[in-house]
Amino acid sequence: MPNLAWIAHPDGFIYWYNKRWYEYTGTTLKEMEGWGWQKLHDTKELDNVLKNWKLSLATGDPFEMTFPLKGSNGKFKPFLTRIVPLKDASGKIHHWFGTCTDVSDLSEAKEALSISEERFKATFEHAAVGIAHLDLNGKWLMVNNQLCKIVGYTKEELLKLTFQDITYKPDLELDLKYVNKLQKGRIHSYTIEKRYVKKDKSLVWISLTGSIVKDSNGINKYFIAIIKDITETRKAQEEKQQLELLSRERNELIKISKAKDEFISIASHQLRTPATVVKQYLDLLENGYAGTLSNEQAKFIKIAYNNNERQLHTVNALLKTAQLDAENFTIHRISTDIAALLRGVANESKVSMQIRKQTLHTEGLDKDVKLKIDPVEIKLSINNLLENASKYSHDGKVIYLKLKKLKTKITITVEDKGVGISPENHHRIYEKFARVDNELSDTVTGTGFGLYWVKQIVELHGGSITLKSELHKGSKFIINLPL
Numbered sequence: 001m002p003n004l005a006w007i008a009h010p011d012g013f014i015y016w017y018n019k020r021w022y023e024y025t026g027t028t029l030k031e032m033e034g035w036g037w038q039k040l041h042d043t044k045e046l047d048n049v050l051k052n053w054k055l056s057l058a059t060g061d062p063f064e065m066t067f068p069l070k071g072s073n074g075k076f077k078p079f080l081t082r083i084v085p086l087k088d089a090s091g092k093i094h095h096w097f098g099t100c101t102d103v104s105d106l107s108e109a110k111e112a113l114s115i116s117e118e119r120f121k122a123t124f125e126h127a128a129v130g131i132a133h134l135d136l137n138g139k140w141l142m143v144n145n146q147l148c149k150i151v152g153y154t155k156e157e158l159l160k161l162t163f164q165d166i167t168y169k170p171d172l173e174l175d176l177k178y179v180n181k182l183q184k185g186r187i188h189s190y191t192i193e194k195r196y197v198k199k200d201k202s203l204v205w206i207s208l209t210g211s212i213v214k215d216s217n218g219i220n221k222y223f224i225a226i227i228k229d230i231t232e233t234r235k236a237q238e239e240k241q242q243l244e245l246l247s248r249e250r251n252e253l254i255k256i257s258k259a260k261d262e263f264i265s266i267a268s269h270q271l272r273t274p275a276t277v278v279k280q281y282l283d284l285l286e287n288g289y290a291g292t293l294s295n296e297q298a299k300f301i302k303i304a305y306n307n308n309e310r311q312l313h314t315v316n317a318l319l320k321t322a323q324l325d326a327e328n329f330t331i332h333r334i335s336t337d338i339a340a341l342l343r344g345v346a347n348e349s350k351v352s353m354q355i356r357k358q359t360l361h362t363e364g365l366d367k368d369v370k371l372k373i374d375p376v377e378i379k380l381s382i383n384n385l386l387e388n389a390s391k392y393s394h395d396g397k398v399i400y401l402k403l404k405k406l407k408t409k410i411t412i413t414v415e416d417k418g419v420g421i422s423p424e425n426h427h428r429i430y431e432k433f434a435r436v437d438n439e440l441s442d443t444v445t446g447t448g449f450g451l452y453w454v455k456q457i458v459e460l461h462g463g464s465i466t467l468k469s470e471l472h473k474g475s476k477f478i479i480n481l482p483l
């Protein structure tokens with residue numbers, strides 16, 4: 001018999017041990033007889049053993065316990081001890097029969113199992129990713145803390161749901177397709193990106209790796225899911241895509257804008273040359289180089305001349321804009337008497353203002369201010385502001401042109417008492433092609449380029465342009481140029 005065995009009297013006095021007992025313990029019957037076996041016990045366990053043994057002796061119930069017993073080598077090994085009462089026909093106990101089975105191997109296996117279970121639990125609970133087991137219908141069987149955090153449900157809440165319940169509906173079909181393949185054994189695992197609906201109804205992007213566990217007969221048992229929150233990665237990816245799209249669109253726009261500028265440049269050159277020639281010939285006719293003109297002829301030629309002038313004006317504006325937009329546009333600064341320049345512009349504008357019976361008031365044009373500017377461009381800019389002031393003022397109004405010298409800059413103000421510009425359009429007027437409708441825009445011509453290039457020219461000089469204007473009250477454009 002491989003087990004240790006012994007027999008005791010009804011009162012627990014052991015009077016016989018088998019051979020294995022003596023072999024294992026290295027003791028003799030003399031030492032062991034009665035209650036001598038106690039010296040083979042671990043003192044920490046002995047009280048408990050005695051208590052249970054005495055209880056069995058008192059009640060007549062069988063005894064079962066695992067405790068260590070010391071071997072002949074002085075080392076302890078765990079033994080499962082079972083003691084059964086042997087009774088006679090009347091039910092009276094006449095002997096107790098005990099066996100002790102060495103369960104060291106079993107204990108080791110149990111301990112190993114409990115360590116591995118503990119490790120699994122720790123890995124499961126503390127993992128930085130969501131981990132779950134699900135039954136074959138998709139019901140959550142086991143979920144870790146991280147998964148609860150990702151979806152915002154508590155463990156108890158989640159265990160009442162299925163993965164279908166919390167999957168964002170448009171993403172469910174894809175997932176079910178893979179689940180189906182897993183169940184049929186066509187794949188061993190799969191990884192997809194999909195969305196869950198969190199408890200607060202917001203969406204969370206996750207990466208899901210799913211696999212299936214089978215028993216030894218190959219029957220499907222449950223699913224394992226590894227779930228990672230990828231909201232941030234998705235966000236970064238989407239932002240990157242958005243940026244790429246924007247950059248592509250921007251490049252496309254730049255290309256279109258370049259092509260358009262080129263077209264404007266070529267077209268306006270082509271238009272300007274014949275219009276200039278027409279102007280020269282009309283001049284010759286008007287001045288009588290082809291004979292004296294009748295009143296009717298002179299009137300017609302005047303109309304032709306005025307219209308040709310308008311065309312030239314538009315073409316020049318187009319050309320100017322195309323030049324400004326060209327990458328190599330530069331200003332040519334020379335030391336300029338700014339007051340003299342403004343006096344010149346004022347004189348030229350007075351002529352067209354007279355047609356509208358408007359008067360130009362000037363202030364500060366007697367100052368001696370020398371400034372390094374591009375006189376051609378600045379003259380064109382002021383001229384444009386004065387033209388606008390006249391165009392967008394009713395007949396008979398006064399227009400002001402003022403020059404001021406401050407510590408670090410000069411200011412040139414062009415002010416009118418005209419139709420004004422409503423505040424929401426103050427920024428728009430500087431855009432290319434921006435024409436803002438007002439009560440006079442139907443009666444005057446314009447291209448929508450003027451203020452665009454005035455602003456560009458002023459900024460190329462390191463200056464700025466500001467506007468104060470109210471609808472129906474008038475406008476005040478102030479050009480600041482650094483000294």
Ligand code: ADP
Binds near residue numbers: 388438441447448450
């Ligand atoms: P254009 O006069 O050829 O339309 P501009 O670029 O010079 O183009 O001006 C843009 C718009 O700004 C004009 O269409 C007009 O509505 C408004 N604007 C410019 N100057 C004035 C002004 N002095 N008074 C009122 N509106 C003005």
